[in-house]
Amino acid sequence: MNYTAIILIPLIPLAVFLVLGLFNRKIGPGVSGLVGVGGMLVSTLLSFYTAFEYFMVLGKVSGAYPTLVESTVWMNFTETLRIDMGVLIDPISVMMLIVVSTISLMVHIYSRGYMKGDEGYTKFFSFLSLFTFSMYGLVLATNLFQIYIFWELVGVSSYLLIGYYYTKESAVAAAKKAFIVTRFADLGFLIGILLIGYYTGTYDFETLNNPEGATLTHWAPASFMGLSVLTWGLILIFIGGAGKSAMFPLHIWLPDAMEGPTPVSALIHAATMVVAGVFLVARLFPMYFFVEEGFALQIVAFVGAFSALFAAVIALTQTDIKRVLAYSTMSQLGYMMLALGVSGYEGSQGLGYMSSMFHLFTHAMFKALLFLCAGSVIHAVHSNYLKDMGQLRKYMPITHLSFLVAALAIAGIPPFAGFWSKDEILVAVYQQNTFLYVVGIFVAGLTALYIFRIYFGIFWGKDNTYEHRPAESPASMTVPLIVLAVLSATVGFIPFSEFISPDRAGFDAHIDIPMAITAVAVALIGIGIAWMLYKKESGLATRLTDRLGVLYTWAHRKFYMDEVYLFVTKNILFKGIAAGAAWADRKIVDGTMNLIGNSTVLFSKKIKGMQSGRVQDYAMAFVSGTVILALLFIYLWTS
C-alpha cells in the first residue's frame, strides 16, 4: 500500500483549511472556491486510488482482507496506555473514504453555486475543509482515543457550520444545542473509553477487536451490577454513538441543525458525520459481538428500531422539507443501527453488519442528493415550507428528476440503490427477530409515504403563484445532482458482501425473492397513499389529520421531546442548580468570608477605645488586671 497517498487524503483538506482560514480576508471568493474544490478533487482521486489498491491490487491475504496500520506515538499516558495518531486501513475505513470524499467533493462543487455572493464565502469553504479533514481522521483512526479526538473535531466543525448564519438567533441556538447534546453523549463515550482503557490496557482497535485476543476471550475483568465492565464501557460508547447518530432520545439536535446552509446539511447532517455513530459500533463490532454474548448489541438493535419508527412517524407530519429529511435521516440511521444490532459474526451470519454498511453507503448517496435537491428548491422559492411550493416540476426539471430518483431509492424501489441495502437489512432482521422485522417493514412503508408526500407536495400539488418565477439552478448545482442521481440509481449493484463482512472473508448474498416482494409491495402501498393524498390539492389530507386528532398533534409536536429537554435544562439545570450555585457562592460561601471580615472590623471598633491615651484609663486597667491576676493566683494556690 502507498501510505503517502493515504496520509495525503486527510492532509490536503487540512492544508486548505489552514490557508483559507488564516488568509480569510485576503483571498477572494473565486480563488477560495477553486482551492476548496481542487483540494477535494485530489483527495477524492487519492481515496479512489487507495480503494482500488486495497480491494483490487492487494486483495485478500489468506482468505480475508487484512488490516493495515501505520501510526506514530502522539502522547504517552502510562507504560501501556498511549494515544497514537495514524491510519488504519480495512474494508470499512476504505469504504468510508469513498463516501466522505465523494459526497464532500459534490458538496464543494454545489456550494460554489449555492453560496455565491455570500459574504462569508471563504470562511464557509475553510469550515467545510476542516470538517472533511476531521471526518477523514475519524474514519482512519487506529485507536479509541484518536477516534475520540476527531469525533470532537467533527462536532466542532458541525457547530461552526450550523451557526454559520451567526446573526440569526435560531441558528445560534441550534448550533449550541447540537454541540451540547452531542457533548453530553460524548461524556458517555469518554467514560467508556476510560473504562475500557483501564481494564484492557489498550486503546488500539487491532488488539481490542481480535477475537482470539485476551480482551474478547476474557471479557469480564470485573463486573458492576451484574454486567461486565466491558459491557458497561460498550454501552457508554454507544451513548456517544447515539448522540452523533441522532438516536432516540439524543436526537433532538438534528432537526434544529437544519438551520445550517443546505450543503452542510447534506454533507454533515445526512451523509457523513451522523453516520459516525454507526461507524463507531461497526468499528468495535467484534467487541460488541463477543463481550457478554452481545448484550450491548441488543441495546443497539432496540434503540435503532425504536428510533427508526419514532422518526418516521414524525417525518410524516413536518411541513419544513429540511426537517422532514432530517427525521428521515434519523430513521434511516435507526435502520443501520438495527442491522448492526442483529448481526452475527462469521460468514453469511454477518449479513446484518454488511447490510448496515451497505445501507450507510447507499444512504449517503441518495440522502445527500435529497438534501441538495431540497437546497436547489429552497434556492428557487426562498422558503423551506411545503406551503410555498407546488408544481415545481415545470420550472426545475433536473432537480425534479434527481429528487424522484432519490425518493425511489429511499423508498426501496428496485433497481435503485436503497432497495438492495434495505432488503438485506430486512432479511438480516427477519432471521433474528420477527418483532423487529415487523417494525422494520412498517417503517419501510412509512418511509415511502413521507418521502412521496413531500415529493408530490414540492413538484406536483397545488399551483402556487410565485412572485419570482422559480428557475432551475445553475450548472454548478445541477451537475452534482446529476452525478449523485446516477450513483443513487446504480451503486446498489456493487457486490458489497464480497468486500465487507465482520470476519473480512466476504460471502455471497442473494436477494430473497419473497422478502423483496413484500418490501416492495409495502413501499408501493406507501407511495400509493401519498399519491392519493398529495398529488392533487385535495381536502383529503387535512380531513385525515383532523380525524387523527391528538395522535397527529403529538407527532407534529415531535412527541414533546423538545419541551422535556427544555424543562430539564432550563428549569432544573439553569434555574435550579446553576442559579443555586451562583447564589450560594455569593451569599453563603462569600458571605461567611465577609462575615469574618466584618466581625473583625466590628470587634476592632469596639475595642479601639481601649487605647485612649488617658493615663487614668491605663491605670484603671492596670489595677483591675493586677487584682484579677492576684485573685486567680490565690484561687489556684488554695485549690
Place this chain on the structure above:
Amino acid sequence: MDILSLFIVVPLLTVLVLLTARSLKQARMIALIGTLVQVAMSVNLLFAYLRERAVSDELMLFTRDLVWFRDFNIHYSVGVDGISVALLMLTALVVLAGVFISWKMEELPKEFFISLIVLSTGVYGFFISLDLFLMFVFFEIAVIPMFLLIGIWGSGPREYAAMKLTLMLMGASAVLLVGILGIYFNSGAGGGPLTFNILEIAEVQIPVEAQKLFFPLTFIGFAVIGALFPFHTWSPDGHASAPTAVSMLHAGVLMKLGGYGVFRVAMYLMPEGTLHWSWFFIVLATFGVIYGAFAAIRQTDLKYINAYSSVSHLGLVLFALLMLNKTAWNGAIIQSLSHGFMTALFFALIGMIYERTHTRDVTKLGGLLKVIPFISATYVIAGLASLGLPGFSGFVAEMNIFVGAFQHPEIPYRIASIFAVSAIVVTAVYILRVVGMMLMGPLKENSITPMEKATWYEKTGILLMLLPIIGIGVAPLWLSEMILESIQPFIQGVL
C-alpha cells in the same frame, strides 16, 4: 552569575531602570526590553535544561546554594526540574504579553510596570526556590504588589476587592507559615540539623503524627491561591476589579503557585499526611470543579465567568494531584500551564472588548463577530480551547488527568472521577452561552458604534498566548515527556 539567579536579577535591574523613566513611552519600552530578555532567558533555560538533563540524573539542575541565615539554617538555594522550567516559560510569556496589553496604560505607567515586574520576580523566585523559607519570602513578594495593582489601577469596588484578596491570601500565608515551620521543626527527625531545604527534608521521614497535623495546613495555605473551594471567593471580586494585565498575570501565573506549592512542598515532603488527608481534599476539589462550572453558567459579567471557570479548571489541578499517580500529575502540571495561557488570553480579550464597548455584561453585547472579527474569532478559539477541544492544550491536560483518575478502580474514586469528567459538558454550556450571546446573534446597542480593529500590540499579546496553546495541543509529546521525567522521583517519594 548562574543561569537561575538571573531570573531574579534581571527583573530587579529592569525595575531599577524603570525608576528613571519619564513617560509612558519610555516606561513601556524599558518594560518591553526587560520582559523580552526574560523570555529569551527562559527559552535559553529550556534548551540548557534539555541538554543538561540528557547527561545528568540529578533531581534538580543548575542548583546553587548560599547561606543566608546561619542560625536558622536558611539558605538561598535554587534549582529547577522540568516542571519549574515549564512554569518559568509560562511566566515569562504571560508577563511579556501583559506588557503588550498594557501598551496604553496612561495612569502612572512607570509605577504600574514596576509593580508588575516586582510581582513577576516573586513568581520566578518561587518557582526556582529549593528552600522553604526562601520560597515563602518570594510568595509574599508576589502577593503584595497585587494589593497596589488592584487598589490603584483597578475599577469598580477596587478597595474592597484589593483588601479582600490580600486579606484572604495573607490569612492563607499565615496558615502556610505554620505548616512550613511545622515541617522545619520536624526536619531533624533523621538526626541531622533542622533545615528548610526541600531536597534534604525529602530524605528525612517526618513523623507521621506531624505529617497528619501539618499537611492540611500546608495544603490549604497553598491551595487558597489555587482557588480551592470554599476559599476561592477572593478570586471573582479580585479579577473583576483588577486591570487587564494584572488579571492576566494573576490568573495566568499567580494562581499556579498554589498547585505547584501543594505538589512540591505539601505532598512531596509529607506523603503520609497526603494519604491520610487525600479523601477530604478530593471531595473539596471535585466539588469545586463542578460547582465552579455551574456558577459560571449563571454569571453575566465576563470577568466573573472567567473567574468561576478558573475555580473549575484549577479545581481539576488539585483533583489530579490528589489522584497520586504520574499520569494524573502530568495532567495537573499541563493543566496549570494550559490554564495559565488560556485564562490570560481570556482576560486580555475581555479587556479589549471592554475598552471598545465599555461593558462586560454579556446580556448587553451581541454580534461582536461582525464588528471586531479578529478579537471575536480569537475569543471563540479560546473558548473552544477552554472547553477541552482536541488540538488545544486543555484537551491534553484533561485527558491525562482523566486517564490518571481512572487508574483507581475503587467505587468512591470512580464516582469522584465521573463527577470531574462530567465538567466537560457544563464547561461547554457556559462557554457556548457567552459565544452565542456576545459574539454571535444580532447586534446590540453597545456593539453598533464603529470600533477600532485590533491593534498590532494587541495582536502580538494575543498570539503570545494562543501559539503555546495550539503548540501544546497539537504536539504534546515533548512537553509531557519532559514533565513525566521530572515527576518520576516524586512519585517514588509519595508511593
